[in-house]
Amino acid sequence: MSRSAPAAEAAPADPAPGPDAAELATLFAPLAGHADVLLAVSGGPDSTALMLLAHRWRTQCHAATRLHVATVDHGLRAESRTEARDVAALAQRLGLPHAILDLAAPLPGTRLQEAARDARYEALAAHAQAIGASALATAHTRDDQAETVLFRLMRGSGIGGLAGIPAVRPLGTITLLRPLLGRPKAELVALCEAAGIAFVRDPSNSNPRFARVRLRELLPALAAEGLDAAAVERLARRMARAEAALEAATDAAAAALWPTRREGEPALTLPRAGLAALPEEIALRLLGRAVAAVGTGPVELGKLEALLAWIAGLGPDEQGARTLAGAVVRVNRRSVALAPAPARRPSGSTR
Numbered sequence: 001m002s003r004s005a006p007a008a009e010a011a012p013a014d015p016a017p018g019p020d021a022a023e024l025a026t027l028f029a030p031l032a033g034h035a036d037v038l039l040a041v042s043g044g045p046d047s048t049a050l051m052l053l054a055h056r057w058r059t060q061c062h063a064a065t066r067l068h069v070a071t072v073d074h075g076l077r078a079e080s081r082t083e084a085r086d087v088a089a090l091a092q093r094l095g096l097p098h099a100i101l102d103l104a105a106p107l108p109g110t111r112l113q114e115a116a117r118d119a120r121y122e123a124l125a126a127h128a129q130a131i132g133a134s135a136l137a138t139a140h141t142r143d144d145q146a147e148t149v150l151f152r153l154m155r156g157s158g159i160g161g162l163a164g165i166p167a168v169r170p171l172g173t174i175t176l177l178r179p180l181l182g183r184p185k186a187e188l189v190a191l192c193e194a195a196g197i198a199f200v201r202d203p204s205n206s207n208p209r210f211a212r213v214r215l216r217e218l219l220p221a222l223a224a225e226g227l228d229a230a231a232v233e234r235l236a237r238r239m240a241r242a243e244a245a246l247e248a249a250t251d252a253a254a255a256a257l258w259p260t261r262r263e264g265e266p267a268l269t270l271p272r273a274g275l276a277a278l279p280e281e282i283a284l285r286l287l288g289r290a291v292a293a294v295g296t297g298p299v300e301l302g303k304l305e306a307l308l309a310w311i312a313g314l315g316p317d318e319q320g321a322r323t324l325a326g327a328v329v330r331v332n333r334r335s336v337a338l339a340p341a342p343a344r345r346p347s348g349s350t351r
């Protein structure tokens with residue numbers, strides 16, 4: 001990584017530009033309900049700004065929440081330890097406890113970015129629990145939100161995926177918070193610079209080997225056509241609203257069609273006519289839940305669409321069976337029955 005400015009002994013400038021006390025109180029309101037919050041700080045500009053702003057919020061708004069900081073050292077680059085120690089030094093100057101976390105196991109050679117992210121969240125969540133923090137805060141920005149939504153659009157995501165990164169979500173037994181999700185990255189970079197704080201720039205963020213990086217390079221051209229981060233974030237908010245309504249409608253359909261189904265039951269049966277009578281989007285979601293409940297987990301939307309189209313295309317007296325994501329789906333005149341697929345099946349046999 002390259003540093004934006006010398007990792008000097010510069011004390012954070014005060015008073016610094018950025019949100020005032022009232023804005024800080026709004027931004028960090030989701031943290032206020034937790035006695036202890038762990039801040040995930042990589043040393044990049046966004047998370048360095050998160051640490052500065054959260055500290056300012058605590059002091060200026062007299063918040064009672066105790067802040068802790070952790071940096072995950074993935075051990076992938078020679079400089080990573082020094083960078084983690086620089087974050088530790090800044091945290092110390094702010095009076096915040098800091099920990100450097102190593103990964104539990106070496107990372108695989110494939111899907112490195114995804115594997116690193118999963119391992120990072122695991123390490124951060126485990127540390128949060130160990131220190132008694134009930135929430136973990138990351139520094140995702142409006143730019144991250146826009147990038148995620150466009151990336152998912154490119155990958156054929158449905159409404160849920162286009163809802164983007166949630167500002168609050170459960171992470172095991174703790175809560176994951178993203179208080180800066182509505183703020184532009186440029187503002188956070190400017191804030192660090194104005195405060196005289198050095199930050200690191202991860203070279204993997206500009207490595208065109210990664211699809212996300214190639215997409216990021218297209219963003220200025222899209223913004224010039226009006227599809228900027230604010231527009232994408234608005235789309236994500238609307239999608240999140242639609243997603244919540246559709247999930248509620250699916251809950252209602254599930255309650256009507258499986259009123260007696262208990263958690264952990266190995267097989268379930270949906271009335272074929274009841275499924276056919278639902279709006280297609282709700283039928284897809286219900287079928288997706290059913291497959292995930294008896295099979296091996298979430299199903300790709302395209303495969304689910306193909307399954308529903310196959311069911312809908314069967315004549316009233318026709319029957320058949322298909323296997324999807326570890327679930328066998330058997331259709332007869334009256335019902336669509338789902339059961340776990342046997343662990344190993346002879347190839348081609350789905351009946």
Ligand SMILES: Nc1ncnc2c1ncn2[C@@H]1O[C@H](COP(=O)(O)OP(=O)(O)OP(=O)(O)O)[C@@H](O)[C@H]1O
Nearest residue numbers: 040041042046047070071072073117137138139140
């Ligand atoms: N090495 C690290 N140590 C601590 N926190 C980190 C580290 N890397 C990232 N984070 C946290 O995660 C946030 C998002 O980082 P980044 O955008 O690089 O992650 P990502 O791989 O895109 O993961 P996500 O799926 O969470 O978006 C950062 O702002 C920071 O809060």
